[in-house]
Amino acid sequence: MIEALSTNLSPEEHNTLQIAARNGSYWMEKEFSQEHDPSALKPESNQFRYRPVDGATLRLHQDSDLMDLAISAVMARLAGVELTISSGEQLPQDLAKAADSLGLRSLQESDSELSDRLTAHPLASLRTPGIPSTHLHGRNHHQPVTAHARLELLPYFLEQSLSQTLHRHGRVEEEL
Template sequence: LIITAAADIDLAIKDLVKSAFGHAGQKCSAASLAIVEASVYDDPSFRRRLADAVRSQRVGWAEDPATIIGPVISAPTGNLERALTTLEPGETWLVDPKPLDESGRLWSPGVRWDVSPESWFHLTECFGPVLGVMRADNLDHAIELQNAPEYGLTGGIHSLDPREIDTWLERVQVGNAYVNRHITGAVVRRQPFGGWKRSSIGGGAKPGGPGHLSTYGTWRAPQLDPAYARTSFARAWRERFGVESDPSALRSERNILRYRPLDGVLVRMDDSVSEDAREILQAATVMSGTPVMWSLTSQESDEAMAARLGSMSIERLRLLAPASDALLRAAHDAGIAVVTAPVTDEGETELPHWLKEQSVSITRHRHGRLLD
């Protein structure tokens, strides 16, 4: 969660604590890092207010109505144990986490201060009641730090500057993006849920969104018609994929589903793929804005293809030919989703293979007063 100098700091701290320590920080969407702009990070009052907010969280068992932070599911081991007990060079405890009983499952929340870029805690997901705080020179630096981990499920920003928000929304690499609110608690339809990068396996649609049901089957075209495909792609882009939608239409919160181009798609095919199919694939890359690369089985072996997958800037491998286990394993190791669906000439079924979904949730009120 990024906090800039233009944020409502008290609200940012409130949402940060909720995002970091709700469900004892065990949710996959929990905020494990606060990335704070320098002028705020260096302000002693920010440190004091954050520490006070964290220490005020009552830890206990579920039968106690006063409990805010419950137990972890089992006594911490591995990464979580390390995160709760061992600092990295240069770090200090703003709030020192402590075990509260003999079960090992009740821990007071901890805050690691001055987490360094590229450090173990910066790049590791621990899933527990521990938060790291990083210092960013400016918004550009903060976005760079936020995008650095190989995972990209949820992320947020607190800022009252529309220009900062627009910049962040254009560059953040997460599947669920939150503005001026906590980053947990996605709701079906409002915030279809699913990540980018290694927070996603495969190229399917987000659960809770309009495209999810269609992923439970395989679509096949009786015959391929490139002219029809271009018309269908244009219509689907105009009505769905090229526009932002907010079906919930809440006055107090915008909940947008939008589609973004992929970094790239590699199409692996053999001589059985027709010219019509190739023409349709080319039309899809033009409409989506996603770069495409081609690999023919007659010109490149699976072994050669597997050897260079890790160095390619692609997010999906479109297989239109049989593939060896070695090639599939190489794609998995590189974090590349494998798509085996046949080519179709219908925009609603073909274009999703060339795009990724992003849910954006933006608070439209300040303390209950609508902003517009």
């Protein structure tokens, strides 16, 4: 994937993308693919895990940066989530070409069309780097895109916690 974008990136951007991909692999292995019990209570099991969202949309605009697309595509692929590119207007040629070279679906749709599409898929995620539309403000992750995968992977997962009581009348099951 990185090679597909390398002709359009400066050496510094290419290096940043490689670092983001390595960082993403690390966080996938250490955090996002593991169930863990952060509370570690003996009388209760609280398994915390991440589940991939049912598709993700990256909302781009005329001022969007190729690195926004590149890092988002890498993170979505690491998470195993299909990424769709959405824009209210025609994408700049470099972004459209990059999306096409990555095999990403691109849609030109208004805010209301995007909102309707997302409403039909309540477990889908929306990522809008920069200032979000007022119509979509409550549905999206709108922080700037960074190379820090611990933050960039979050829009592609839902958090889930499963709790189980391990005691009966105050006695932990191991003791029963």
